[in-house]
Amino acid sequence: MSDLQTKKPQWWKSKDVKITAALWVVLSVFIGVIGGIVNSRPMGQPASETMANTIHIMKLFTWVSAPVAGLVAAIAIKSLMQKMHFGDNPPAEADHQISDSPKATALWLIVSALLCLFALVFGMVVFQRDNNTLLDVHAADVNVTGQQWAWNFDYIDNGKFQSEDLYLPVNKPVHFHVTSLDVVHSFWIVQMGIKVDANPGYITETAVTPTKIGVYDLRCAELCGLLHAYMQKKVHVVSQQDYNNWVTSHGGTI
Amino acid sequence: MTTVMNHKSPTASHRPIMERLNVVTALVLGIALAVISYYLASKFLPENTEGSVMKTRHDQIILIAMFGWFIGFMTGIGALVAPVRWLMGKDLSHDENMYLAGKDAGTARYFRYTTDHKVVGIQYLVITMVIFGVGGILAMLIRTNLGHAEGGWLHPQAYNAVVGIHGIIMIVGTIIMITGPFGNFIMPIMIGARDMAFPRLNALSFWLIVAALAPILSSFFLGGITTGWSAYNPLATQSPGGMDGYIMFICIFAISTMVAGANITTTVVRMRAKGMTWTRTPIFIYGTVASVALALPAFPVFFLSQVMSAMDRAAGTTFYDTRGGGSGWLYENLFWLMGHPEVYVILIPAVAALMEMAPVFTRRPLFSFKIAVMGIAGICGLSILVWAHHMYVTGWAPLLNAPFMLTTELISIPTGMLFLVLVGTVWRGRLWMTVPTASIFALLLNFMIGGITGIYLSDVPADAALHGSMFVTAHFHYTLMGAGLTGAIAALIFWFPKMTGRMIDKQLSWISFWLVQIGFNVAFMGMFMVGLAGQPRRVEAYAELFTRGNQITTGAAFVIMTGMLVLLWAVIYSWRNGQKAPMNPWQSKTLEWSVPNPVPLENFETLPIVTSDPYGYGKAQS
Numbered sequence: 001m002s003d004l005q006t007k008k009p010q011w012w013k014s015k016d017v018k019i020t021a022a023l024w025v026v027l028s029v030f031i032g033v034i035g036g037i038v039n040s041r042p043m044g045q046p047a048s049e050t051m052a053n054t055i056h057i058m059k060l061f062t063w064v065s066a067p068v069a070g071l072v073a074a075i076a077i078k079s080l081m082q083k084m085h086f087g088d089n090p091p092a093e094a095d096h097q098i099s100d101s102p103k104a105t106a107l108w109l110i111v112s113a114l115l116c117l118f119a120l121v122f123g124m125v126v127f128q129r130d131n132n133t134l135l136d137v138h139a140a141d142v143n144v145t146g147q148q149w150a151w152n153f154d155y156i157d158n159g160k161f162q163s164e165d166l167y168l169p170v171n172k173p174v175h176f177h178v179t180s181l182d183v184v185h186s187f188w189i190v191q192m193g194i195k196v197d198a199n200p201g202y203i204t205e206t207a208v209t210p211t212k213i214g215v216y217d218l219r220c221a222e223l224c225g226l227l228h229a230y231m232q233k234k235v236h237v238v239s240q241q242d243y244n245n246w247v248t249s250h251g252g253t254i
Numbered sequence: 255m256t257t258v259m260n261h262k263s264p265t266a267s268h269r270p271i272m273e274r275l276n277v278v279t280a281l282v283l284g285i286a287l288a289v290i291s292y293y294l295a296s297k298f299l300p301e302n303t304e305g306s307v308m309k310t311r312h313d314q315i316i317l318i319a320m321f322g323w324f325i326g327f328m329t330g331i332g333a334l335v336a337p338v339r340w341l342m343g344k345d346l347s348h349d350e351n352m353y354l355a356g357k358d359a360g361t362a363r364y365f366r367y368t369t370d371h372k373v374v375g376i377q378y379l380v381i382t383m384v385i386f387g388v389g390g391i392l393a394m395l396i397r398t399n400l401g402h403a404e405g406g407w408l409h410p411q412a413y414n415a416v417v418g419i420h421g422i423i424m425i426v427g428t429i430i431m432i433t434g435p436f437g438n439f440i441m442p443i444m445i446g447a448r449d450m451a452f453p454r455l456n457a458l459s460f461w462l463i464v465a466a467l468a469p470i471l472s473s474f475f476l477g478g479i480t481t482g483w484s485a486y487n488p489l490a491t492q493s494p495g496g497m498d499g500y501i502m503f504i505c506i507f508a509i510s511t512m513v514a515g516a517n518i519t520t521t522v523v524r525m526r527a528k529g530m531t532w533t534r535t536p537i538f539i540y541g542t543v544a545s546v547a548l549a550l551p552a553f554p555v556f557f558l559s560q561v562m563s564a565m566d567r568a569a570g571t572t573f574y575d576t577r578g579g580g581s582g583w584l585y586e587n588l589f590w591l592m593g594h595p596e597v598y599v600i601l602i603p604a605v606a607a608l609m610e611m612a613p614v615f616t617r618r619p620l621f622s623f624k625i626a627v628m629g630i631a632g633i634c635g636l637s638i639l640v641w642a643h644h645m646y647v648t649g650w651a652p653l654l655n656a657p658f659m660l661t662t663e664l665i666s667i668p669t670g671m672l673f674l675v676l677v678g679t680v681w682r683g684r685l686w687m688t689v690p691t692a693s694i695f696a697l698l699l700n701f702m703i704g705g706i707t708g709i710y711l712s713d714v715p716a717d718a719a720l721h722g723s724m725f726v727t728a729h730f731h732y733t734l735m736g737a738g739l740t741g742a743i744a745a746l747i748f749w750f751p752k753m754t755g756r757m758i759d760k761q762l763s764w765i766s767f768w769l770v771q772i773g774f775n776v777a778f779m780g781m782f783m784v785g786l787a788g789q790p791r792r793v794e795a796y797a798e799l800f801t802r803g804n805q806i807t808t809g810a811a812f813v814i815m816t817g818m819l820v821l822l823w824a825v826i827y828s829w830r831n832g833q834k835a836p837m838n839p840w841q842s843k844t845l846e847w848s849v850p851n852p853v854p855l856e857n858f859e860t861l862p863i864v865t866s867d868p869y870g871y872g873k874a875q876s
Contacts, residue, residue, distance in 0.1 A: 042786035075677040099619035112670040123713040183489040190788035193719040201576025204649025221722030229793035
């Protein structure tokens with residue numbers, strides 16, 4: 001790209017440029033595909049739409065970054081393919097003196113700004129969609145209280161009973177009101193992709209709609225002292241029927 | 255002291271006090287004052303009243319004793335010599351200034367308050383290596399402990415303490431790793447100056463770091479820093495006395511950084527050689543100045559946050575305690591107001607150092623110097639506006655998440671400019687393959703991975719899934735270690751001949767390079783995987799499914815350790831027995847290579863005049 005400015009009229013016919021362009025295409029696709037797989041595979045099956053969106057957006061960001069990363073990699077690999085010089089004394093100085101190329105830098109700036117803008121707009125849209133759950137008036141409310149080193153859940157919509165276990169009905173939006181009794185904890189349901197800090201003296205909010213029946217992980221994501229590593233729980237997402245049974249068995253009402 | 259005196263000096267038995275001060279007197283006086291103030295505080299401080307907040311008296315005693323150490327050490331090293339003189343209405347004489355500069359003083363000058371920037375640079379280099387040594391040992395403790403799912407042989411509290419001290423000591427090590435050794439030794443010569451603008455402040459900034467090390471190391475014995483390096487309140491208020499060590503360490507270190515920042519900035523602005531216009535100033539100088547200038551607004555905030563933390567612990571205030579009207583979010587804001595500029599304080603000089611080396615090893619001009627400067631300036635400007643992206647999920651201000659997401663993602667544009675400059679320079683260049691050259695490519699790879707993972711984290715929904723997980727830990731290790739430390743090691747190898755007068759062993763540094771880079775990429779790729787799968791950071795035990803990823807990381811960590819030990823051996827061996835270096839082994843065109851080895855006391859006999867930019871490679875043929 002940088003020899004846009006050289007006096008050769010047909011710079012794109014140069015062999016170096018052709019090789020680099022080919023490498024660029026191959027590497028960009030490679031980075032996009034591999035990056036997407038490497039990212040999404042460890043994250044597992046999403047248990048909510050929020051998490052599905054997150055996995056989706058990370059794949060998208062990988063593809064957005066892939067052309068830039070691919071170009072850098074292509075140029076780097078092409079330079080490494082040149083004949084190298086080893087030894088204690090420097091090689092002859094380069095036979096050209098390109099120290100700038102306004103066209104190439106302008107192109108680079110415009111492209112990277114556009115990619116950045118795209119990522120930003122897309123991120124905002126998904127962000128907005130996640131926030132909508134927070135406004136859902138039909139959502140069930142659960143008060144979450146963190147303390148060193150346990151979680152407690154108050155089911156305020158179901159007859160105000162307290163439980164040490166988190167049971168959620170499937171496909172029903174739930175709104176968490178999170179606080180802490182001592183230090184900062186962080187309420188994180190891994191497979192649902194939601195997280196919010198539990199701060200003493202404040203109530204923070206997060207919301208999610210579980211979409212799959214199963215057992216998931218709730219972990220504390222903010223160092224909270226001695227047994228931080230053990231401050232975890234299972235989250236049970238069950239059918240509405242099972243949920244009702246569980247609620248009544250704990251003295252709650254439907 | 256084995257100082258060689260010039261003929262004007264009094265005989266050894268009548269030497270003035272300032273010539274008797276060195277690191278030994280500093281240690282003696284520091285320890286003595288610490289013990290005395292500990293004793294006095296224990297004796298006279300009132301007992302805790304019944305209803306008082308926890309451990310107030312204990313923290314008061316520790317803080318007072320540490321303050322005693324600080325005053326004693328700085329007095330003992332001779333930091334007060336000149337200020338006392340000013341109080342008496344005089345200044346130091348020329349001979350005394352020459353003594354302070356370490357004229358004819360041999361090795362002894364490295365162990366006292368020496369103002370020569372080259373001595374300070376070497377002192378910084380050694381202290382950086384000591385800090386990395388301690389931090390590295392702690393890192394290996396963490397990794398061995400994480401070799402097993404059900405927690406290792408460290409007690410959870412000890413594990414938390416190890417994590418905390420590893421974090422903060424490595425952060426400090428990386429902050430000083432380039433602007434300390436190379437910003438002090440190389441930078442003044444590179445701009446054609448005889449010394450720094452404020453030589454005594456230069457010595458002060460170094461010895462403050464030494465003074466700061468005692469509190470942080472003593473925290474091992476006071477219960478440790480069990481909060482991670484970020485020391486969030488109210489957990490910090492709850493922590494044992496080691497937290498006071500953290501507070502004292504940060505306060506002293508912040509002063510050191512501010513002093514060094516003012517000094518380096520002034521030197522570059524005022525003392526460049528005749529003819530060295532801003533367009534002829536090497537890019538490394540821009541990187542150094544950007545780094546310290548960014549630290550100038552950042553570290554006072556850090557200082558302040560820790561003073562308030564100390565008051566919460568020792569004076570019963572409630573700045574960060576919601577029960578008393580304070581807020582933990584105040585601490586988080588203050589901390590990240592420092593914390594985000596700080597990562598660029600680390601990163602910018604590392605990238606700039608590699609940009610400085612790229613033209614030398616490709617034998618062609620730096621590509622698009624102006625874009626490089628714009629990139630550095632753009633990162634500096636944006637980096638003070640992004641701090642709350644560390645707080646997306648804290649619940650502090652959900653409405654501000656979108657604007658902070660905007661500023662954070664914008665940073666990718668100036669960062670991209672730095673990439674453009676590097677790839678533009680290596681493009682079609684004839685590569686002179688040395689460890690610094692290979693480091694450019696290593697930086698491109700590591701910084702690219704660190705950068706792209708940073709884009710995920712800048713996105714609010716993705717951050718909700720990834721925040722507080724090992725993914726974040728791997729991300730910032732990729733930027734600070736994969737990019738930052740790679741640049742610093744390349745800088746060490748590049749400037750080693752000028753700083754020590756000897757070439758660093760080629761074979762050993764190549765072995766070290768490959769071990770560190772391969773080990774690094776394997777280790778932190780494993781960490782990305784477990785982070786994505788949901789392992790929180792700072793845990794001493796984890797679920798069974800993370801076992802494989804953690805074992806990969808632990809195994810590769812030992813490879814990194816081996817590589818680092820090889821590098822340490824290469825440095826020690828070459829410093830003592832290495833092949834003598836010629837004046838300009840890399841045939842570079844910057845000014846620091848135009849002075850002989852060892853560099854004379856005032857660098858230049860006659861000050862140079864600069865007539866062209868330092869990257870005029872390849873122009874002879876055209």
